[in-house]
Amino acid sequence: MQVSGISVLFKGINFQRLLGGLWVTMRIALITIGLSVVFGLLFGLLMLSKNKVARAFCRLWLEIVRFMPQLVLLYVVYFGFARLFGWDLSGESSAVIVFTFWGTAELGDLIRGALTSIPAHQRESAAALGLTSRQIYRYILIPQTVRRLLPQAINLSTRIIKTTALVKMINVTEVLKVGQQIIGQFYRQPDAAFWVYFTIFLLYFLICWPISLLAGKLEKRWA
Amino acid sequence: MQTMLKVENVVKSFDGTGVLKGVSFTLDEGKVIVIVGPSGCGKSTLLRCINGLEQVDSGKIYLKDELISGRTRDMHLVRQKVGMVFQSYDLFPHMNVMQNLLLGPTKALRKNGEEVRREALAMLRRVGLEGKENALPRTLSGGQKQRVALVRAMLMHPELLLLDEITAALDPEMVSEVLNVVIDLARDGMTMAIVTHEMRFAEAVADQVLFLEDGMAAESGPPEQFFHHPQTERARRFLRSFSYESKNSRKEKQDE
Numbered sequence: 250m251q252v253s254g255i256s257v258l259f260k261g262i263n264f265q266r267l268l269g270g271l272w273v274t275m276r277i278a279l280i281t282i283g284l285s286v287v288f289g290l291l292f293g294l295l296m297l298s299k300n301k302v303a304r305a306f307c308r309l310w311l312e313i314v315r316f317m318p319q320l321v322l323l324y325v326v327y328f329g330f331a332r333l334f335g336w337d338l339s340g341e342s343s344a345v346i347v348f349t350f351w352g353t354a355e356l357g358d359l360i361r362g363a364l365t366s367i368p369a370h371q372r373e374s375a376a377a378l379g380l381t382s383r384q385i386y387r388y389i390l391i392p393q394t395v396r397r398l399l400p401q402a403i404n405l406s407t408r409i410i411k412t413t414a415l416v417k418m419i420n421v422t423e424v425l426k427v428g429q430q431i432i433g434q435f436y437r438q439p440d441a442a443f444w445v446y447f448t449i450f451l452l453y454f455l456i457c458w459p460i461s462l463l464a465g466k467l468e469k470r471w472a
Numbered sequence: 473m474q475t476m477l478k479v480e481n482v483v484k485s486f487d488g489t490g491v492l493k494g495v496s497f498t499l500d501e502g503k504v505i506v507i508v509g510p511s512g513c514g515k516s517t518l519l520r521c522i523n524g525l526e527q528v529d530s531g532k533i534y535l536k537d538e539l540i541s542g543r544t545r546d547m548h549l550v551r552q553k554v555g556m557v558f559q560s561y562d563l564f565p566h567m568n569v570m571q572n573l574l575l576g577p578t579k580a581l582r583k584n585g586e587e588v589r590r591e592a593l594a595m596l597r598r599v600g601l602e603g604k605e606n607a608l609p610r611t612l613s614g615g616q617k618q619r620v621a622l623v624r625a626m627l628m629h630p631e632l633l634l635l636d637e638i639t640a641a642l643d644p645e646m647v648s649e650v651l652n653v654v655i656d657l658a659r660d661g662m663t664m665a666i667v668t669h670e671m672r673f674a675e676a677v678a679d680q681v682l683f684l685e686d687g688m689a690a691e692s693g694p695p696e697q698f699f700h701h702p703q704t705e706r707a708r709r710f711l712r713s714f715s716y717e718s719k720n721s722r723k724e725k726q727d728e
Binding site for chain 2: 370371373374375376378379380381382384388392393396471
């Protein structure tokens with residue numbers, strides 16, 4: 250009798266290999282999110298600046314990010330830039346560059362939105378209490394901005410995490426690639442594919458679901 | 473009696489449109505001036521100029537003997553002495569009532585939090601908000617929020633309090649609970665400049681009425697004179713139109 254394909258997962262170090270691949274995915278996502286927070290803050294402030302050129306530049310960047318499929322961007326950087334400029338970019342660095350390019354613009358736009366959504370009279374009534382402008386930022390504007398921003402920023406993070414599955418296409422050995430290698434080794438086990446992919450799906454789910462729950466909870470608490 | 477506030481020939485325009493065209497008045501310590509006039513006459517702008525939310529184009533404003541207009545730095549030190557409450561109850565939504573009350577005294581004046589807290593509790597009790605110190609602003613009614621905003625301003629122990637149409641955004645049944653607090657403050661000798669559309673309240677609380685029209689002081693005088701024997705045709709028209717409009721708008725509200 251044929252053994253179920255699920256057993257493939259527990260042969261040798263297969264499961265550990267999958268987790269190793271998952272770590273590659275998470276590493277890309279975490280570095281991307283960290284960089285996006287830093288650059289996104291600058292991007293958001295730039296979008297609010299009085300400089301028209303800076304604002305137009307940000308708008309264009311944001312439009313590119315919105316309409317360009319991430320996979321195409323990955324190819325442009327990984328294959329295109331390597332040929333064009335002779336850069337020797339690893340798949341992982343290319344992925345971080347592309348996802349940060351994306352995360353910066355989207356997070357920057359969220360920061361801009363959160364900052365502008367705070368009514369002007371919040372600043373005024375804080376000023377009327379005799380607070381200095383530094384105190385107004387510290388106690389009134391920044392806490393309110395963070396509250397408005399955090400749930401959306403967390404949702405963006407989960408989108409970044411799940412999109413990392415694409416980096417398999419530029420030869421990064423992340424969880425999906427590892428899964429395919431395992432399936433390849435056990436080609437005599439036709440239902441291995443289902444179990445391996447299903448496990449990968451579960452792993453993504455187990456990471457993104459709690460994050461998304463947290464976002465929902467924060468949104469409710471701060472509404 | 474000492475002069476608390478002196479406004480001299482204040483001019484202010486926005487994008488070339490004159491809003492204040494040379495307004496002057498003085499307010500003695502412990503007195504209340506009520507500023508009335510049609511919408512767009514410059515009442516709110518006048519108050520905003522006094523605490524520096526707007527810069528005057530020309531003219532001078534003194535608090536006691538200190539020139540407070542035309543300053544760009546250290547305005548926060550002036551605002552620590554000049555409290556202001558706005559139309560749309562601007563409590564800080566991410567803080568509870570007590571945190572709203574403590575922020576100014578502890579951060580701007582660097583007072584001891586425990587002392588301020590005791591004082592805050594006493595004041596909350598006085599305005600009928602006992603037990604609300606841990607409530608979040610969004611759980612309060614408009615009238616309650618506006619009473620908290622008044623307490624927040626009073627805890628700074630301002631020399632002068634500016635009230636900018638503080639009941640204009642309230643449902644009619646909540647207006648008096650807020651105005652009664654203001655009448656109490658006036659009785660205690662708080663110096664105030666008040667912009668309002670509540671004429672009965674204005675008459676009750678004012679020592680002095682300033683009627684602004686089109687950015688100019690069209691009439692000024694004691695409340696008995698202004699409300700019962702207005703000297704100018706414009707003031708008469710304003711008072712007539714006002715009582716008519718107020719009945720009308722009340723009716724509309726009920727119809728909704």
